[in-house]
Amino acid sequence: MAIDSIAKIPRLYHFTDRSNLQLIRELGGLYPIAELEQKAIKVPAPGGNQVSRDADAKNGMGKYVHLCFLDTHPMEYVARQDGRIKNSIFLQIHPSVLQFKGVQFTPGVSNKNGVEAVPIDQSDALIDWEVLYTRMEWKDPEIYLRRQRAEKCEVLVPCLIPLNLIGNIGNG
Template structure:
C-alpha cells in the first residue's frame, strides 16, 4: 500500500458523518466503530446506515470497523442523503498514515455486500482500481466511467477507534 500512497500522493482518506456527530467525536476523543459506540454506551449519534445495513455489518462482522473512503464522494453518501438519514453531512479528513497500521483492511466494493471480502493492503493493491481513482483519465469513456463507478465503492476498514489527532480537518458534504 505504501507504493500506492506514494505513487498517487494520497495524504488523507475520508469518513462522512452527520455534522451533529462531531460533538460526540470530540467528547469520545475520536471516531468509533458502530460496535465500539455500543460498547461505550454512546447513544447520542446519528448513524449513516439504516437498520438493514447495520444488520448486514454485524452479519459480515464489519461493524467493528470504521468505514473510510479514498475520496470525498463515496456513493453511499448520495444514497443516505437521498433517503434523508443524514441532514447535514460532513467529510472528516483522516491522515493517510492510518493505512499503515495493523489490522486495517480494504474492500473493492461496499464492505457489507454479500460477495465482499476483506483484503490485506497487498491484496488491495491488486483489487482496487487506484488508477481510475487518482490518475487523470477520460471519465466520458464508458469503460473508464464504469471502472470509476466500481472503484468509488471501495472502502478502508479501520478497527475500533481513530484518535482525534488523526482527524486533520472537515468539509461540508
C-alpha cells in the same frame, strides 16, 4: 500495501453528518460502530439504516471504522436521500491509518454479499490507482464505470482513529 502505494494516497475519507462532530470530538476520534454500541453511545445521525447495521453485524463489519478513497461515496448519497444524514461532511483522514494493525480493504461496499475483505497489505492489485488519482475523461463509459467501482471501495480500520489524524474535524 507497499509504502509507495501509501504515498499515492493524499488522504482517506469518512462521511458523517455534521451533527455528529461534537460527539466525535468528545470521544477523541472515530470509533467502530460496534464499539460505540457496546458502550451504549448513541450517534445523533447514523449514516447506516437498520438493514445496513444488521448486515455489518452479521459480516463482522461493525467492528471497523469505514473509510473511502474519495470525498464521494454511494452510501453517503443514499443516506442523504433517505434523510439519515441532512448535512454531510467527508472527514479527511491521514493515510497513516493504513499502517494500523488489522486494517482491511474491500473492493466494494463492505457489507454487500459476496464482497470479501483482504488485509490492506494484499490490496494493491485490487485498487484501480489510475482512476482514483489520475485526471481522466469521465464521459468515457468504461472510465465512468471504473470510477463508480472505485468509489465503492472501502478501507476498514479496526480501532479508534484519533482526532490528530482527522484533518478537518474543526471545520464542522
